[in-house]
Amino acid sequence: MTSASELRSGKGDRDENFPVASWIIHPRHRALILAYYNFVRTADDIADHATLPGDQKLAYLDLLEAELLGKGDTQAEAVVLRRALAEAGMAPRHALDVLIAFRMDVTKLRYENWDEVIHYCRYSAMPVGRFMLDVHGESTSTWAASDPLCAALQINNHLQDCGKDFRELNRVYLPRDALAASGASVEQLGLAQSPPAMLACLQSLAVRNEALLDEGRSLTAEIRDFRLGIDVAVIQAYADRIVRLLKVRDPLRERVHLNKFELLTFSLAGMIGEVGRRAIGRKAISRPGTAHDA
Structure with missing residues (x-):
């Protein structure tokens, strides 16, 4: 499979309706917040991809989930977030939840x-x-x-x-x-x-x-x-x-x-x-x- 990163739309944190890891947030939190944002942005772009068939979208979302949970190291956004969450002692529940929404977007x-x-x-x-x-x-x-x-x-x-x-x-x-x-x-x-x-x-x-x-x-x-x-x-x-x-x-x-x-x-x-x-x-x-x- 193509890396999920290659399916990104090009939209980034500066394109959102709200500030993402802005200068207001303490610097110690920004790396984890950006890791979460990049994971969510990648999954969102997969769900919204204009030409990717629905079954392939779901397969990519499943792959991101699997690697977030430690089953593989091929999808950079999932691996980076998994490591950042582990370092912070946080569970992946909020990242897993958004994947439910992106599957809904497909179906x-x-x-x-x-x-x-x-x-x-x-x-x-x-x-x-x-x-x-x-x-x-x-x-x-x-x-x-x-x-x-x-x-x-x-x-x-x-x-x-x-x-x-x-x-x-x-x-x-x-x-x-x-x-x-x-x-x-x-x-x-x-x-x-x-x-x-x-x-x-x-x-x-x-x-x-x-x-x-x-x-x-x-x-x-x-x-x-x-x-x-x-x-x-x-x-x-x-x-x-x-x-x-x-x-x-x-x-x-x-x-x-x-x-x-x-x-x-x-x-x-x-x-x-x-x-x-x-x-x-x-x-x-x-x-x-x-x-x-x-």
């Missing part, structure tokens, strides 16, 4: 309702937040706030890329029942501009995702590590801005991403807000109770 092209999308996010996004918290030695009690934040980041991405996902992969994360409620159809995702029904669907999902973001708003106050708290505050600021854009823009017609000025502006806003909150010892924001499977 499941449609989602019936919001709950199915959240179930996908349980494996595609929530493990990333849980991993970061574990790296920093945070309590697992923080997962309850991290999970909805991570799911909302994932759904922001689904809304941003809904046209591309449909055109290039025939993959639709927009729930069928939401499309039906707005009178929209899957085929409209192939258009250059959203018809009114599709735009209504997309913007209603953005509103629902904004509420999901609010569920995770207490996370920074629950995190003990100062640097990680600042990093999460920046991510939350990015996500808040993107979801506000998705509520008023058409992702089929325009690219809904932050420009360099916005990235700087919302980075500073997130950092200053969190430093100020910690300086005055403001309490955690109360949030509605949520249940995500552990």
Whole structure:
């Protein structure tokens, strides 16, 4: 088999909607975080590969899992992460979880309702937040706030890329029942501009995702590590801005991403807000109770 590295899309940590192992994070954690990111990025690129047959995608994902668990040394991303986790005394559970999501990407092209999308996010996004918290030695009690934040980041991405996902992969994360409620159809995702029904669907999902973001708003106050708290505050600021854009823009017609000025502006806003909150010892924001499977 070709090395999984050769199937990478070329997308890297600087192309994400959130900072990966940014300068805010303590240097002692960055190698492990980047090893995890490169493993996840490689698996994601395999699942999204435009020409690789589905059975071969699944075979590569199985190979990455096997080598992560110590059965071979041919796939660099799996070997590097395995060694980094061993050095840190961490289990591979959060890397194994994301592989479940990428297998779903290969085999499941449609989602019936919001709950199915959240179930996908349980494996595609929530493990990333849980991993970061574990790296920093945070309590697992923080997962309850991290999970909805991570799911909302994932759904922001689904809304941003809904046209591309449909055109290039025939993959639709927009729930069928939401499309039906707005009178929209899957085929409209192939258009250059959203018809009114599709735009209504997309913007209603953005509103629902904004509420999901609010569920995770207490996370920074629950995190003990100062640097990680600042990093999460920046991510939350990015996500808040993107979801506000998705509520008023058409992702089929325009690219809904932050420009360099916005990235700087919302980075500073997130950092200053969190430093100020910690300086005055403001309490955690109360949030509605949520249940995500552990």
